[in-house]
Amino acid sequence: MRVLAILGRGAAVALAIAVTGCASSDASFGERQELANMPARLMVPATRPATLIGTFSKHCLETPSDNAARTALLRASDYVPMGGWSGGTRRFVVADLRPMVILSETGRTCAVQAAARSGQTNAIAAEIARTWPQARPLAPSAAYEAAWETAPGQAEVVALLRNPRGPGQNEITLALMRR
Template structure:
C-alpha cells in the first residue's frame, strides 16, 4: 500500500526558504537544517503523534491551529497541496496533515526506542488493534496496525536516502475505507 506521506520533506522545504514572502518564510529561512527532520527522542516522537494525530482534531484547520499554538510554522506553498507540512526549530518531530483531514503523520530521524514506543502507544490506546500483514502494506512500511472499526490504521514507514540519516514516519490514516483490502493478521499488538 502506498502511503499519503511519500514526499521527502527537505527538497520541498528548501524550495520555500527564500528570505522574502512573509513571516513563515522568514522563520523557516532561519531554521537549522538538522531540525527540518530532527533527531527526536522516542518519547517526544510518540507524544507528538498521540497529541496531534491520535487525540488531536481531524479537521485540518483545527489541527493547524493546535500546531501553531505549539510554535510550529507551516511550510508555505504557492499552490494547494494534498499534504501540509509543519515544522518547529527544535527537536520536536515534523508534522504532516492531509489537506482533507484523512491522515496525520510525524517524522523524525530514526533513533533508539522509537519503534517500541509506538508499539506500546498503539497497544495502550487500541487494545483490539491487529497487526497488518507485511504483504498487505507494501515494501516501504515496516509495521502497521488496524485500530478497529472506523479507527483507521497506523503505519511505521522508514525513509532511507544515501548519505542521510534514516527517518521514521509514523502515520495515522483516519479514513475508515483505508482498511479495506489490507491483510490483517490475528496477532494483537
C-alpha cells in the same frame, strides 16, 4: 552562488523552501523568516521516543481531523508551515527537537516524521498496544514497515514507515490514516 556558500547548505535549503512556499502559503512574513532561519537538520530531527509519541498523540489523535483546528494547534505550539499544500499534504516544522508534522489536505491522514533514533520502534509498539488494545497487525507490505488496524472493522490504520534516503536520512514516520 557566493551567498549560498556563506549561508551554508542548511540555511540555503531552508531559504529555498521558504521562498518557494510563499505563493501558495498562508504563512506570515514572520513565519517565513523563522523557517528561513531554521537549520535543515532541525526540520526532521532525531527525536526522542517520548517526544515522537507525544507529538503524534497531541497533533494527530487528540485534535479533530479538521485541518483548520490542527493548523491552529500547530501554530500555537510554535510550528511554522513549510509553504502551502503540495501534492495533497502540508508540512509543519519547529526549531527544537520535536518531529515534523504532516497533514493531508483531506484531513484523513496525520503523521509525524523524525530521523530514526534508538528506542523509537519499541516506544511506538508500546503506544499502539496502550492506545488501541484491540489493534491487529496488517499483513506485511513494501509500503510500510508495520501497520495496525486500530480496531476490528474500524476504518483507521496506524502505520510505521521508513525512508533510508530522505533529507533527514533514515527517517521514521508514524501515520494515522482514516479511510
